Amino acid sequence: MQEMIVNRLRELLASGDYAGVIGWSKGETPFDRTPGLFTEKDLDRLCYDSFCGSNLSKYLIANAKDKKVIALLKPCDCYSFNQMCTEHRIQRENVYVIGVGCKGKIDGEKIRNGGIKGITGVSEEGDLLKIETLYGEKEISRKDVLLDKCLSCKGKEHKCADEVIGESEDTSVGNKYELVEKLDAMTPEERFEFWRGELSKCIRCNACRNACPACSCIKCVFDNPKSGVENKAAADDFEENLFHIIRAYHVAGRCTDCGECSRACPQGIPLHLLNRKIIKDINELYGDYQAGEEIGQRHPLTDFTFEDDEPSVVERRGGGK
Amino acid sequence: MQKIGVFVCWCGSNIAATVDVKAVAEALKDEAGVVFSTDYQYMCSENGQAMIRQAIKDYGLTGIVVCSCSPRMHEATFRKTAVSAGLNPYMVEIANIREQCSWIHKDMAEGTEKAIVLARAAVAKLHRNAPLTAGTSPVTKRALVIGGGIAGIQTALDVADAGFEVDIVEKSPTIGGRMAQLDKTFPTLDCSACILTPKMVEAAQHEKINIISYAELESLSGFVGNFTATIRKKARYIDEDKCSGCGVCTEKCPSRKGLDDFNMRLNKRGAVYIPFAQAIPNVAVIDADQCIHFRTGKCGLCQKNCSAGAIDFEQKDQLIERQYGAIVVATGFKPIDASQFNEYAYNDSPDVVTSLEFERIMNAAGPTKGQLVRPSDLEHPHEIVFIQCVGSRCSEDAEKGKPYCSKICCMYTAKHAMLVREKYPDVNVHVFYIDARTPGKNFDEFYRRAVEQYGVDYIKGMVGKVSVEGKKLHVQGSDLLNGEQVHINADMVVLATAIEPDPTARSLGTMLTASMDTNDFFTEAHPKLRPVESPTAGVFLSGVAQGPKDIPETVAQAGAAAAKVIGLLAKNELTCNACVAHANEAVCNGCSQCERVCPYGAITYEDREIRTPEFRGVRRIATVNEAVCQGCGACTVTCPSGAMDLKGFTNRQIMSEVDAICR
Incomplete structure (x- = not known):
């Protein structure tokens, strides 16, 4: 597929209409794929394989501002792209979207955590991953090491592609709200302890925020000395924990559940569960809603219909206890 | 640094009984910026206000905090006081130590502590206040009346007589409402149609009144003085201009x-x-x-x-957009669904009818041409049982029915009983009642006439069950005065069903952002002092939409609502709210979320050149039309980057208050 993509890109770039293409190149480790803007002359560095899990749509804010570019988007990335177009963060007409086929992306951490050490290279053969290590070659099934976000795959359709290259596959398994339901079933004290435990690992590296396509503010309130809250997050560890809660509320209704927050977190905090809880609530209160399904949507929290629940729903659902 | 004066009001004993006002004034002296702090029996009195004016001059105050009742009561008073002493009115902060403190605390120590905290929060906020100036907005001199029953008709007539244009939007094909369905009216027994139809005609002929029938309000935007309504006129498939009504x-x-x-x-x-x-x-x-x-x-x-060629099968719904300065809600009521009360066999026998159905049976223009006959076999009944309070005055936790008294049923049941006995002396009439409520002019005399002159059998007690037995209805009830069970084999049973707001009221309330109670009656701006105004400025209440009432009360309220509308429309312009939103262009993302939550359509976007240390170039920025913004703050809480802020209630002011409370 990579070859087909590169050939097509060569054609498109040759037209001179585009300043470049947002894609991936190979990084330092066998699993690492580095996002970048590629021009005609460095196209041969471009790589597309099972490790290109990161969502590239957010790079378009900076790179498609006053020029036209080509973007390689997986089916799930399209939702973020649409959402950012809705919010006027990306000019749709400045981007030529090539939908790239995706059959689920691999989580390098999962391979390592599976006990495979000294990895020097990886190759794919159908559903099998052949892993070269210092201690010989090992084989594992792709399905066992997919990224968490692929397990709640939103489907194989590209919701915004100008053209599609390659086949996709829906890799979702089971109920994506399983963990949220588990948290819902906890007592408030248990849930508080769970999140205090998770969030205490946070080192405030801001990777979640920087990776999040919904966190696209020109100036984040946490970076704005005039907001009156930027120092609060640093006041003590409890206030710092609230950073994530506030962030979840800021992206409520706009989060496409792309899973970048958790994928990017170096501390392995399951941040996406905060967002997914809100998504579940929105769906239950206002009917199923998928942010980024199409450009120009009004999300339920900033929209109003006569069928909307009255505020008393909070009490009915056992809130306020 | 501000120079702040703090004025603690006793409100007689309203505050002073639960809050140590001297201790509050003393404690506030230590707050940063406070240069004067005192207490007084009634701050809102002329003496109290003079004290504030004097302090502003003596101490060169730049702002004042009044610890008193809710700002809904006296904020305007103290703002005027401040203005008369040369301060900007928005340099006044009210700490509500009455409704939010003294009235809800019993313990003096607790109350005092809380009052001090609330006052500190107000001081903290005041430090970040800035003088604000209010603009003005014009008033569209036209009123919209929603509902064409007697309430709507009366309000429209009164407003129109004052010289203002009125549109009546009525959802059914004709105006007239419930009153048009009634046969006679209590306590005078005059024919309902005879007194209503002249008013209908007057409304139709009035040059200032425009009746839009078979139409409903589709959407509404704007604010007091400047509403824009979209009205959906449903297709009636008849050309109104051509139809002569020949039938x-x-x-x-x-x-x-x-x-x-x-x-x-x-x-x-x-x-x-x-x-x-x-x-x-x-x-x-x-x-x-x-x-x-x-x-x-x-x-x-x-x-x-059709000789007029008025039939038009191709007719479509029509959308009419018009501007209004004031809106009157006169949506009225409907009887509750009696089918949920099957203990009275309403679903089992056509001879069990509701009062409004009975009203039509008794009416000369009704389905039986005014002959009292049983709906089942059209035979003349000899025993009729009336059951009062069907669905009214139910306990809060009851599965069905309403907690309130529907107010009109005692009187119309007495009327029905009397009319039956008057026209058909051979019919025995029994009325089961909890108690007969007759507080109105000539009401009790009317009820007593039914009992004493017309021999209506009033039985104090409720009916447990009505069962169909052959052609008869077996009514089982209790007579509490005689302490015995009563069994009556009746030919007809009439249920005095509770009334409830028209089903369209709830969605209308949401559209108008006019608040409602749990029973879907519209709430008043103040239950005693502003009974015909909704808390939403420019929205007025007329008739049963606000609560159960009879015709004279409805007409009186309709006139009162009209007076309020006239008072508004007589103004050429209204002072706008100075507390409006504005976007900080340095951090605005132009994401459009604020525009979507703005109920007034006050936010638009423009491409503006931005020059900040971090960004130079043209960017999409939100702009607020200050004449349209009502300061609700929906945009400020929606904005993810905190670019949107509300003057007078800035994020920093609110954070300062929170910090002062948490200190």
Whole structure:
């Protein structure tokens, strides 16, 4: 597929209409794929394989501002792209979207955590991953090491592609709200302890925020000395924990559940569960809603219909206890 | 640094009984910026205000904090006081130590502590206050009345007589409402139609009144003085300008399956019909669900027979957009669904009817031409049982029914009983009641006449069960005064069903952002002092939409609402709210979220050149139309980057208050 993509890109770039293409190149480790803007002359560095899990749509804010570019988007990335177009963060007409086929992306951490050490290279053969290590070659099934976000795959359709290259596959398994339901079933004290435990690992590296396509503010309130809250997050560890809660509320209704927050977190905090809880609530209160399904949507929290629940729903659902 | 004066009010004993006002004034002296702090018995009195003015001059105060009642009460008073002493009115902060403190605390120490905290928060906020200036907005001199019953008609007439244009939007094909369905009215027993129809005609002929029938409010934007309404005029498939109301079409229509809503669905009518003889507008309407032409594409008899050529099967719903300065809600009521009360066999026997159904049976224009007959076999009844409080005065936790008293049922039941006895002395009439409520002019005399002169059998007690036994209805009830069970074999049972707000009220309330109580009655701006105004500025209340009431009360309230509307429309311009939103262009993302939550349509976007240390270039930025913004703050809480802020209630002011409280 990579070859087909590169050939097509060569054609498109040759037209001179585009300043470049947002894609991936190979990084330092066998699993690492580095996002970048590629021009005609460095196209041969471009790589597309099972490790290109990161969502590239957010790079378009900076790179498609006053020029036209080509973007390689997986089916799930399209939702973020649409959402950012809705919010006027990306000019749709400045981007030529090539939908790239995706059959689920691999989580390098999962391979390592599976006990495979000294990895020097990886190759794919159908559903099998052949892993070269210092201690010989090992084989594992792709399905066992997919990224968490692929397990709640939103489907194989590209919701915004100008053209599609390659086949996709829906890799979702089971109920994506399983963990949220588990948290819902906890007592408030248990849930508080769970999140205090998770969030205490946070080192405030801001990777979640920087990776999040919904966190696209020109100036984040946490970076704005005039907001009156930027120092609060640093006041003590409890206030710092609230950073994530506030962030979840800021992206409520706009989060496409792309899973970048958790994928990017170096501390392995399951941040996406905060967002997914809100998504579940929105769906239950206002009917199923998928942010980024199409450009120009009004999300339920900033929209109003006569069928909307009255505020008393909070009490009915056992809130306020 | 501000120079702040703190003024703690006793409000007689309202505050001073639970809050140590001297301790509050003393504690506030230590707050940063506070240069003067005192207490007084009634700050709102002339002496209290003079004290504030004097302190402003003596100490060169730049702002004042008044610790008193809710700002809804006296904020305006103290702002005027501040202005008269040369301060900007927005340099006044109220710490509500009455409603939010003294009235809800019993313990002096607790109350005092909380009052001090609330005052500190107000001081903290005041430090970040800035002088604000209010603009003005023009008033559209036209009123919209929603609902064309007696309430709406009366309000419209009174407003129109004052010289202002009024549009009445009525959802059914004719105005008249519930009153048009009534036979006689208590306590005078005059014919309802005879006193209503002249008013209907007057409204129709009034040059300032425009009746938009068979129409509903589709959407509304704007604010007091400047509402924009979109009204959906439903297709009636008749050209209103051509139809003469001759009624030939209604006679020719071969479809006879539609139920006559005006007669409480007791008889059938054609698919094309005029609701009743005195309908206004006197124009037919086609019920597309029943019409053979709409169902099969054939027929068209009405069209062939209409000499005016008024039948128009192609007619579509029409959207009318108009501007209004004031809106009157007069949506009225409907009787509750009696089918949920099957203990009274309402679903089992057609001879169990509701009062409004009975009203139509007794009416000369009704389904039986005014003959009192049983709906089942059209035979003359000899025993009639009336049951009061069906669905009214139910306990809060009851599965069905309403907690409130519907107010009119005691009187109309006495009326029904009296009318039956008057016309048919051979009929025995029994009334089961909890207690007869007759607090109105000539009401008790009326009720006593029913008992004493007309020999109506009033039984204090409720009915447990009505069962159908052959042609009879077996009524089982209790007589509490005699302490015994009563069994009556009745021919008819009449249920005095509770009334509830019209089902359209809830969605209308949401559209108008006018608050409602749990029973869907519109709430008043103040239950005693502002009974005909909604808390939403520019929205007024008329008739049962606000709560159960009889015709004289409705007419009185309708006039009161009209007076308020006239007071508003007589103004050429209104002072705008100075506390409006504005976007900080340095951090605005232009994401459009604020625009979507703005109920007033005050936010638009423009491409603006931005020069900040971090960014130079053109960017999409939100801009607020300050004349339209009402300062609700929806945009400020929606904005993810905190770019949107509300003057007078900035994020920093609110954070300062929170910090002061948490200190």
